Amino acid sequence: MIEANAVYVIIAREFKKFIREKTRLVSTIARPLVWLFLVGGGMSRLVPAGGGVSYMQFIFPGILGMTILFSSIFSSISIIWDKEFGFMKEILVAPISRFSIVVGKAMSGMVLSTLQAGIILAFFPVLGLKIGLAAVIGILLVSAVLAFAISSLGIVLASFYDSYESFSVIMNFIVMPMFFLSGAMYPVKLMPPVLRFFTRVNPLTYGIDAIKHLSLPAAAGTMGADFPLLLDLSVIVAASIVLVTIGGKSFERKG
Amino acid sequence: MPDYYLLHLRMKIVVVENLVKRFGPVTAVDGISFNVEENSIFGFLGPNGAGKTTTISILCTLLEPTSGKAFLNGHDCSSESSAVRKSIGIVFQDSSLDKDLTARENLMFHAQLYNVAKQERRERVGDALSFAGLQDRADDLVKKFSGGMKRRLEVARGLIHKPKVLFLDEPTLGLDPQSRSNLWEFITELPRRHNVTIFMTTHYMEEAEVCDRIAIIDKGKIIASGTPQGLKKLIGGDVIYLKSTDNGRAIATLREKFGIEASEKEDEIFMSTPRGDSSIPSIIRELGESVLSVRMQRPTLNDVFLKLTGKEIREENHSSGSDVKESVRSYRRRHDRG
Numbered sequence: 001m002i003e004a005n006a007v008y009v010i011i012a013r014e015f016k017k018f019i020r021e022k023t024r025l026v027s028t029i030a031r032p033l034v035w036l037f038l039v040g041g042g043m044s045r046l047v048p049a050g051g052g053v054s055y056m057q058f059i060f061p062g063i064l065g066m067t068i069l070f071s072s073i074f075s076s077i078s079i080i081w082d083k084e085f086g087f088m089k090e091i092l093v094a095p096i097s098r099f100s101i102v103v104g105k106a107m108s109g110m111v112l113s114t115l116q117a118g119i120i121l122a123f124f125p126v127l128g129l130k131i132g133l134a135a136v137i138g139i140l141l142v143s144a145v146l147a148f149a150i151s152s153l154g155i156v157l158a159s160f161y162d163s164y165e166s167f168s169v170i171m172n173f174i175v176m177p178m179f180f181l182s183g184a185m186y187p188v189k190l191m192p193p194v195l196r197f198f199t200r201v202n203p204l205t206y207g208i209d210a211i212k213h214l215s216l217p218a219a220a221g222t223m224g225a226d227f228p229l230l231l232d233l234s235v236i237v238a239a240s241i242v243l244v245t246i247g248g249k250s251f252e253r254k255g
Numbered sequence: 256m257p258d259y260y261l262l263h264l265r266m267k268i269v270v271v272e273n274l275v276k277r278f279g280p281v282t283a284v285d286g287i288s289f290n291v292e293e294n295s296i297f298g299f300l301g302p303n304g305a306g307k308t309t310t311i312s313i314l315c316t317l318l319e320p321t322s323g324k325a326f327l328n329g330h331d332c333s334s335e336s337s338a339v340r341k342s343i344g345i346v347f348q349d350s351s352l353d354k355d356l357t358a359r360e361n362l363m364f365h366a367q368l369y370n371v372a373k374q375e376r377r378e379r380v381g382d383a384l385s386f387a388g389l390q391d392r393a394d395d396l397v398k399k400f401s402g403g404m405k406r407r408l409e410v411a412r413g414l415i416h417k418p419k420v421l422f423l424d425e426p427t428l429g430l431d432p433q434s435r436s437n438l439w440e441f442i443t444e445l446p447r448r449h450n451v452t453i454f455m456t457t458h459y460m461e462e463a464e465v466c467d468r469i470a471i472i473d474k475g476k477i478i479a480s481g482t483p484q485g486l487k488k489l490i491g492g493d494v495i496y497l498k499s500t501d502n503g504r505a506i507a508t509l510r511e512k513f514g515i516e517a518s519e520k521e522d523e524i525f526m527s528t529p530r531g532d533s534s535i536p537s538i539i540r541e542l543g544e545s546v547l548s549v550r551m552q553r554p555t556l557n558d559v560f561l562k563l564t565g566k567e568i569r570e571e572n573h574s575s576g577s578d579v580k581e582s583v584r585s586y587r588r589r590h591d592r593g
Contacts, residue, residue: 009367017355086351093315094368095340 002103006096010104011111014075018112028074032067032120036060039185051223053216057127058223061211062184064143065204067120068113069182072147073175075109076154083162099248102155106244109151110144117143124215135214142214145236146207152243153203159250178204188226203239206232268293268420268452269314274323276309283309285475286323291454291468293419294446298466299456300556306475307456308348311422314454315345328419341369344413344451345422350405354398358389358408361397362415369416379415387411403434407441414449421445423455427462439465460556471560478563483556490554490562493531497524497538498547505542512541518565525561527554 018024036059044055082088091101118140124131131139157170181195182204191199199205210232212225219225225232269291276284284306291297299307312318314325316336325332328342352361362380371379384393387407397405406426413421426442427435443465445451455466463469463483470480479486499505502519509515509526513534517526528534531551539546552558560566 003370005367005370009364012367013353013356013360013364016360017353020355085354086347086349087353088351089317089345089347090351090353090365091368092317093340093343093345094365095337095370096368097337 001097001099003096003100006094006100007104007107010091010101011108014078014105014108015111028067028071028116029119031070032063033123035066036063036120036123051219051221053219053223054128057129057216058187058219059185060124060127060129061208061215062182064117064120064139064211065146065182065184065208066179067117068143068147068207069150069175069179069204071113071116072109072150073154073157073170075112076105076151076158077167077170079105079155079158080161080164080166084164098251102152102244102247102251105155106148106151106247109154110148113147113151114140114144117147129215131215135217138214139211142207142210142233142236145233145240146204146210149203149207149236149240149243152240152247155247156243156250159247178202181205182208183226184208187222189222203236203243206235206239210236267291268328269297269454270324270326271310271314272324274310274313274325275321276306276313276318277321282475284313284320287470287472287475287477289470289477289480291420291452294450294452295467296443296446296453296455296465298463298469299454299472300458300460300463300469300560301456301472302458305472307472308424310472311345311424311454311456314339315343315422316340341416342419343422344416344418344420346406346409346413346424346426348424348428350409352397352405352409352412355396357394357396358384358387358400359393361408362412365412366415371416383411383415386414401434402430403438406430406434406438410438410441410445414445414451417449418451420452420454421449423453425456425458427457427459435462460560463556469556471556471563473560473564479559486556486559487554490527490558492527492529492554493551494525494527494554494558495531495535495538495549495551497526497542497549498522499524499542499545500547501545505545508541509538513538520561520565525558527558527562 036056040056040059040063043059047055049055079088082091121136121139157174160166161170177198181198182202183199184204188196188199188205188209206227209225209227210229212219213229213232216224267290269289271290272288274284274287275282287306287310299310301307309318313320314327314332316332316339319333327339330338330342332339353364356364359380362383363376366376366380384390387404387410389404389408389411392400392404397408400408410421410423410426423442427438430438439462442453442455445453457463466483468480468482469486470477471486472478479489497505497517502522502524506517506519506524509517509524513528515526515528517524535549535551539549
């Protein structure tokens with residue numbers, strides 16, 4: 001059972017804290033821009049434009065994916081902070097189902113990540129991309145579904161830890177590999193078969209691939225999308241449902 | 256019999272029967288039974304690690320008991336957790352406020368989480384703020400508050416949804432004496448003003464004097480229960496503490512001459528007599544020059560605990576209690592990651 005009041009109030013709290021913490025807002029926006037312009041700008045001297053897109057244009061969907069990945073995981077990891085500082089108890093003893101808490105947290109991640117992805121997306125004219133209104137809406141919708149899936153994954157991860165020291169473990173062993181094995185920085189087609197396997201089981205890959213379809217529709221060959229759009233959408237929707245269910249289960253355990 | 260049983264459940268706001276909770280090899284709560292009258296102040300007393308917080312966690316539906324039953328407001332704490340949660344408010348040992356939100360925001364969050372009707376929310380939050388004496392700090396972040404202010408805010412928050420039972424787990428822990436006595440004034444008014452039963456734990460014996468009834472718990476078992484006055488009668492009069500050059504001989508003399516059973520603790524012997532003021536002169540006459548010091552006091556709950564267990568309730572660092580707490584914590588770290 002999902003209580004709408006609980007979901008709403010959990011999202012409202014996260015949103016309020018997010019806009020209050022200016023440094024967090026700045027750093028979550030700054031990271032993708034640093035990657036886009038410094039890494040992307042540098043690499044584009046090395047990697048020639050191909051299939052009608054420059055390297056910076058090519059990594060733009062990946063940078064949106066990165067924004068969503070980091071902000072969604074960060075949002076869910078706040079559960080560990082809530083446990084550490086005691087606030088989680090206030091939520092756990094309230095007359096609401098565990099699943100409402102999980103859905104509330106996943107939707108908080110979704111709202112905040114989509115907002116940040118939207119801010120990064122607004123930089124597309126700087127890169128010389130032409131994206132129509134319909135595609136912009138499409139990208140935001142894909143971002144929302146992807147963010148919901150990754151936030152749910154973050155909740156599953158957070159349920160295994162109860163101190164914030166585990167944060168760096170999650171960052172180094174899960175988030176960074178997920179980013180590099182997602183086709184964000186280099187086409188999946190060019191990866192060696194072993195890495196390609198990990199790329200294929202990574203939900204982020206399909207989210208980024210869907211954004212490639214929408215933002216670089218004309219890109220051809222290796223620089224273009226790797227999978228059919230329908231497959232991308234099906235995978236991220238399925239991942240959302242599966243991960244939020246696992247998140248709900250992981251929250252229901254009692255001692 | 257079943258009728259009587261149902262009546263029993265309806266009359267008492269909290270009913271606990273044969274409750275057991277084990278964490279792996281550690282038995283934190285070992286078959287306890289007690290009940291609590293509506294709109295009273297009930298005190299759960301014991302040293303750290305005696306099983307107080309574990310019992311509260313079961314009553315609050317945060318833990319599943321290993322065996323036994325617990326009922327709150329007529330609802331089963333393990334099978335009707337939602338109904339139980341609606342009937343309770345809790346102030347935990349460690350603060351559970353969001354320090355990055357203001358006092359008002361913390362209260363509003365709570366009101367919404369407990370589905371308080373929209374038109375009532377503002378009023379109840381305002382009442383809670385004035386009750387906690389925090390009207391002029393309502394829009395300050397909680398991280399700027401003192402320990403006493405935070406605790407008052409938490410108590411007020413726990414009452415917003417009009418619970419039947421308010422749990423206070425070591426409410427004065429870590430507060431300075433001034434805030435402690437202020438908080439007690441505030442707490443003792445609650446049953447009358449808010450129509451609520453207070454269920455509190457403490458290991459400060461003197462604080463338990465305000466309770467209507469007390470249960471003393473040690474090593475997971477209830478070793479005595481009753482009113483504070485009733486428990487103090489267990490001592491049978493006044494308590495005399497005495498130091499002498501030879502405590503062993505003094506104890507023997509007291510037994511032979513007066514029939515008093517004295518015990519030794521940290522080179523002081525203590526005993527209880529019906530009339531301390533009139534026994535002291537004759538005791539001193541009998542023990543003569545060996546007496547180094549004598550003091551007498553009216554019995555406190557600490558004396559009751561000392562008499563029942565042979566140790567002081569505050570010997571937290573030496574008692575087995577803190578070991579239990581540590582092993583429970585490490586067990587839970589391994590098994591209860593939810």
